Amino acid sequence: MTNKDNTVEDLEQFIAPPAAENLNLEARNLDFYYGTHQTLFNVSLPVERNKITALIGPSGCGKSTLLRILNRIYALYPQQYAVGRVLLDGKDILTDHDTLTRLKERGDNVTLDPLGDDISQIRARIGMVFQKPTPFPMSIYDNVAYGVRLHFNKSRQELDHIVERSLHRAALWDEVKDKLKESGLSLSGGQQQRLCVARGLAVEPEVLLLDEPASALDPVSTARLEETLMELKKDLSIVIVTHNLQQAARISDYTGFMYLGNMIEFCSTDRLFARPKTRRARDYLTGRFG
Numbered sequence: 001m002t003n004k005d006n007t008v009e010d011l012e013q014f015i016a017p018p019a020a021e022n023l024n025l026e027a028r029n030l031d032f033y034y035g036t037h038q039t040l041f042n043v044s045l046p047v048e049r050n051k052i053t054a055l056i057g058p059s060g061c062g063k064s065t066l067l068r069i070l071n072r073i074y075a076l077y078p079q080q081y082a083v084g085r086v087l088l089d090g091k092d093i094l095t096d097h098d099t100l101t102r103l104k105e106r107g108d109n110v111t112l113d114p115l116g117d118d119i120s121q122i123r124a125r126i127g128m129v130f131q132k133p134t135p136f137p138m139s140i141y142d143n144v145a146y147g148v149r150l151h152f153n154k155s156r157q158e159l160d161h162i163v164e165r166s167l168h169r170a171a172l173w174d175e176v177k178d179k180l181k182e183s184g185l186s187l188s189g190g191q192q193q194r195l196c197v198a199r200g201l202a203v204e205p206e207v208l209l210l211d212e213p214a215s216a217l218d219p220v221s222t223a224r225l226e227e228t229l230m231e232l233k234k235d236l237s238i239v240i241v242t243h244n245l246q247q248a249a250r251i252s253d254y255t256g257f258m259y260l261g262n263m264i265e266f267c268s269t270d271r272l273f274a275r276p277k278t279r280r281a282r283d284y285l286t287g288r289f290g
């Protein structure tokens, strides 16, 4: 990042990320490869606790790829690998053998502080909601209880309580409370997406990652989902990929603008939308390309 055209104030605002003690999750200097094809280049992203962080940028710039690294979901796919660090509450979560080898090869001289290598625990702490609603072919109740049954040993009564609370938090309870035994697939698209949010919340994650969660929703469902996210950030940290700039402006506290696999700008949403620092971000925000 060059700074010769910027005032000190500009630079300070750009480089003043959330304070270290407020970080819930942090990506540092990530490179990412699909086979031999590198798609992320030295990308860093701070995620502040109890805030919403939006990722924006033109199609193919690497937003979803970055999100998929943050809870190590990419590791389910062969030939995909990340080099760099992801810290959850200051502890490294990319600690598999391949990543360590590649960090060394890249010349990073760091001592990792591993969180532990239980991937299912990491994914329980960092939940993910995908672009298309993905309810499981089972009842509404079982959809929400699914992860809890997988990770914890709860009584039926506790499970009932968790399901109800999660559906409340996802703003879906009133619509489904009388039909918990019906299939999750019987709900509308917007309800299915909130069911997926409820399923993610049931395991009490600290961070929720959302990949264009409203792209298949009508404006009313989108507004409901946005309200839900604004409410949820009181309890957890949220990272959302969105193509909808108004949505990013409405709900996020911080925004990262990506282009061709690079994090071009990262700062407070107000600042980015009011005074983008780079021409690329300005052009994107004013609809000149995208």
Ligand SMILES: Nc1ncnc2c1ncn2[C@@H]1O[C@H](COP(=O)(O)OP(=O)(O)OP(=O)(O)O)[C@@H](O)[C@H]1O
Pocket (backbone or CB within 6 Å): 034, 037, 039, 057, 058, 059, 060, 061, 062, 063, 064, 065, 066
């Ligand atoms: N499974 C894959 N194999 C190979 N290349 C991939 C794969 N998935 C994505 N890519 C490439 O990685 C780059 C980043 O893709 P990514 O999906 O992260 O971008 P994005 O910003 O989320 O795009 P969009 O907004 O269209 O969803 C693109 O060049 C894409 O073609």
